[in-house]
Amino acid sequence: MTGELSPIDKAKFVAAKRAVEFVEDGMRVGLGTGSTAAWMVRCLGELVREHGLRVTGIPTSTRTAELARNVGIKVVSLDEAKWLDLTIDGADEFDGDLNLIKGGGGALLQEKIVATASDQMVVIADAAKGVDTLGAFPLPVEVIPFGWQTSKALIEEMVASLDVMGSQTALRMNGDTPYITDEGNYIIDLHLKRIGNARQLAMVLNQVPGVVENGLFIDICDRVVIGYGDGRVETR
């Protein structure tokens, strides 16, 4: 499954491999999105195919749903599963309180709903994703396409009054057209550099008309499994 991996892929792989050890027979498991989560889905698929582990996967994107089916994991919707035992997902940044920035891969909305509907959320990440203060990674905010420029202007106004270092915003593009999420929405990336009060920002952003959800995951993650390029793994 792995062949010769680059240090970054090795870090993601070892974190993913360790995290699937938390999955027990019969569990309903939220399956995250992104390159690290994809390693986890492959590792879980191997446990299903070769060790007979019985799991039901609840994917957080169409990409993950396709991968999960391809590796032999039974997939159902969140509405079918209703409540999950565990979600394993990647992150763009995590801090010392296990608060996160997510959504670099554009799946933050389903990811937040699925993680919140889980008894436990385990994040898997390479060590470079650990930060003292969130914000160096652009914060994704999902908005509906209608009036998105108005929502963007309101976000800029709101953000400028808070404890952040920058307030530059950019509509995420896919070539010449806006990037479209699985829910048919747009993403505005906020270049804030440093988020002084992530909890406050998360609440304020969701008050802006047109904003569906933001990529700050506050008090949602229970554990982070950190992988290193030399194969070491650490759990916090």
Ligand code: 5RP
């Ligand atoms: C997708 C996400 C991903 O988990 C996040 O972007 C990390 O991705 P990767 O594992 O590829 O670095 O939030 O919406």
